[in-house]
Amino acid sequence: MKPLTPGRILAVCGLLLAVLFVVVVISLRMGAYPISISEIVMTLFRGVAGQREQIPSEFWLVVFGLRLPRIALGILVGAALSTAGAGFQALLRNPLADPYVLGVSSGAALGAIVSLVIAPHVPGLIQIAAFAGAAATITAVYFLGRRGGQLDSPTLLLAGIVSASFLSAIIMFLMTTLSGRDIRGMAFWLMGDLSSPAAIDLRWLYFILLVVLGSIYTTSSDLNLILTGEQEARHLGVNVKRVKLVVYIGASVLTGLAVSVSGAIGYVGLLVPHVMRMLFGTDYRLLIPASALGGAIAIVIADTLARTVVAPTELPVGAMTALAGAPVFIYLMRRKVR
């Protein structure tokens, strides 16, 4: 393994950014509305230059109204989920941890269902209620998962799993009593779906994403030490309690953010950090940005497939991530074993 230098981090991130850019352009090109690469480049160029009136109105509509917002949402969700996954895997020191392992998605789903029961479809309310549900869950799990005044990984994991099943039971109860209501939207939401435009301004969501990503990144060298053992890290002067708290809150907020706008998209948060580890090593200083970019790439590819493989019908992106993600993961895992 080559030593990790700032240069290497920049090189890897640059490479992933380039891949992401290519994927975005290809994704912009794909879809039911026929539009060529040169027309997309022209539309993008003129759109950025503020010459909207020179673009045919339908190109504008398809590129800026439909495809780009969806891709932007995908990048946000992918980056948030993968970073959260990497964070939880370190925090819980468990390779099976994913963003939903502590019950965040169940809490968000419960919030969403409760909002459907109380105030059916007020725009944006579902997202806010989902986020509130996620926040309430992580707070409860935090207090359940403490031992001796600080977060204890096995206790936290158990508390999270138990909370998740408890919340799922409540969800099922609400579902059965709700049978007269529309659960269709909810079904898509639980499978993970990017087809519904976000009711909340994407710029706010990106702002939160970047702030949280930054704060998790500040703990990355400490996380490397914690992974070798909490005692050792403490001896080396790491404030283990603070690092765990930052990662716990940060990863939970990212998960809540992603789940509330797109529903529970599975697999990405589990797979992408592992894939990045296999490709670029286990150093969290590189792993965190690489996971964020890798997650964005994965979701954009998955969503592009989701809206094109059975076009014009659209699949939920959650189905696509698992379908495409699992074989890639198995391939990389077997190759590493050899």
Added chain:
Amino acid sequence: MRAAICCGISSTMLGSATRAAELRQSGAAKAGAAAQQSSGVAKNEPAKVVTDETGRRVTIPLEVKRIVSLAPNLTETIYALGLEERLAGDTDYCDTPPAAKLKPHVGGAQNPSLEAIVALHPDLVLATTSINRIETVDGLAKVGVAVYTTHPQTVRGMLESTARIAGLMGAEARGSALVAKLQARLDAVSARVADVPLVHALFVVWEGPLITIGQNTFIADAMRWAGAESVILSQQKWPRISFEEVVRLQPEYIVFASDHAGFGAEELGALRSREAWKQLRAVELGHIAVISEEINRPSPGLVDAIEQLAREVHPEAFRELENGKVKMENGHGPREMERANFGVQELRGLKPRDLSANGLSPLKRRPTNQERAAEALRAAIKPGSTAASDACAGATL
């Protein structure tokens, strides 16, 4: 965990109804925005602002040349109006009439591609609360496509929607002609069954688990037009019921839609051989009505299904049509004897007239032919006046 939730959903999916209420509320909230944005498509064309059946305000060009339908019942309505040349696209589910299958598809009714819809350059997109998701309507409104959402709750609501759709497309005359024709057929049916008691029937939406209809569905309303009443009294749209309840209530007839899991006439034998079903007197007597799947769609074809159901459950009322005999006196036909043996009304402790106390009996409420046609047309001219509560989803699925 997720898998478990999904199981929970898929079993409840059938029982799920729509979010009409949601549509209405968000419609009110978004009315202004939608009206402004939808002018993006019809730039310089003259346009009118209408309120759709969910309370949303929609800006629609005066001349609607291209229309995209997002639901099978809407596609069928457009064909029934003879306006199919203007149908630019429909969904994968639109199979009636068969010609509808040849139109460009924009995807499934619940998850169409917004892009595919935009690519068809529609002046107007038709959606319905019974099958489409509000996210689809929101998404289209957001990019400035005019979406009119229908919300038929009853047979009459279906007629009103039909007239309104004709009005949106500038074909009021065709609309009122079609509505008057359908109304006349409905009146002919209700005149025949007006004097015979309501038949108590179980409408089977799904067998495993057993799902039937609630009182506030348009299927229940259609059944009342045909002189039949659902044995299950439920405010839920698609209640899941236990088989014991059916055995206790002993419906006189069991009604299936023909598309239901390949249900055909030969399935009667299969039902009879099943331990649970053969306990039902209706099964023993072969009182099983398999009617057109049109019963599941609030479209003009619903009237066909109503006629069919009325003939199935009230053969005595239609007898002279078949063999030229005079209609039998009430209560003296062979069917009435069987019904007396059933003692159904004592069993369920609810007589048809009890229903009228809830304002539900169409026998009392059925207005005359002229009144109804006039009413439907009045309602068509003044949109946005449909009744509240949810519409059908499970059945259309």
